[in-house]
Amino acid sequence: MxxxxxxxxxxxxxxxxxxxxxxxxxxxxxxxxxxxxxxxxxxxxxxxxxxxxxxxxxxxxxxxxxxxxxxxxxxxxxxxxxxxxxxxxxxxxxxxxxxxxxxxxxxxxxxxxxxxxxQRLQRALKAHTVATDTDTRNFRGPAARHGSSGGGVRVKAVCDCGRNVRVVPSVLEQAPIMCGACGQAFRIPDAPSAHGALAAVAG
Structure with missing residues (x-):
């Protein structure tokens, strides 16, 4: 962790x-x-x-x-x-x-x-984002990729209104995450659903 x-x-x-x-x-x-x-x-x-x-x-x-x-x-x-x-x-x-x-x-x-x-907070957030993005590009093994209890790699999920969040795909598999701005569900780009994203990873 x-x-x-x-x-x-x-x-x-x-x-x-x-x-x-x-x-x-x-x-x-x-x-x-x-x-x-x-x-x-x-x-x-x-x-x-x-x-x-x-x-x-x-x-x-x-x-x-x-x-x-x-x-x-x-x-x-x-x-x-x-x-x-x-x-x-x-x-x-x-x-x-x-x-x-x-x-x-x-x-x-x-x-x-x-x-x-x-401004101080924004600098700290940018540094954290860079570190997080670097970490998600590293191979962490099948347990991490599948979002098991051992952890999971967060990917970007987007809403059609332009907002985005980082989430483990298995979280979207459990239930939709709804955007507070427009009421639509966040989705992983180029994936029709969280289930489809997990299936692609598993395959």
Whole structure:
């Protein structure tokens, strides 16, 4: 099992602490490694400072006892939106049919406020992506290729709206991962389904 990159974990913790300085009620980020290398289908975004601020909205909602999503966490309602505005996030005029107001973006003032923090985090994320991409090109044996309990090589799965996540093919075999932006399922490029991707690997 790979360990959490210490630089990236430290930058995530530092960025979260920077948000806490502006919003003291935000709970601590107990496990920054839980965000590394993962993309939230509900949030529909890869890890970035913008995504971190999105997660902070959920953190404050939880601290206040506010139910900010519905439909198994996919639909971001107007209570989410109100807190997002407090944290300096812009939003579309109308909610998305399946994800509501999940597609929040950094307002210009928020970009300025957090620019040094955002830039440090982005550098750490880029370094982690390079290391991860290099690792997935190495041969790791059949157990890894098939995504067994011994681990699995993540591949890029894409959504027709342009978003992408990295996932072990066997995860898609178990159940679809839905995009929070458009409600469509992520798929492995040039593969009609996760099952087809696994069959190609097995063959």
């Amino acid at each position: 790979s360990t959490t990159p210490p630089v990236l974990a430290a930058e995530l913790a530092a960025a979260w602490a920077d948000i806490q300085r502006n919003h003291p009620e935000l709970p601590d980020l107990a496990a920054p490694e839980s965000l590394i290398g993962e993309s939230s289908s509900a949030c529909g975004a890869e890890l970035s400072f913008e995504r971190l601020l999105h997660e902070a909205v959920h953190g404050i909602a939880a601290a206040r006892g506010v139910r900010d999503t519905s439909r198994a966490g996919r639909y971001h309602n107007r209570r989410f939106l109100a807190i997002a505005e407090e944290l300096g996030l812009d939003h579309p005029e109308e909610p998305h049919p399946s994800s509501g107001f999940s597609l929040v973006t950094l307002a210009s003032e928020t970009k300025t406020r957090y620019r040094p923090t955002s």
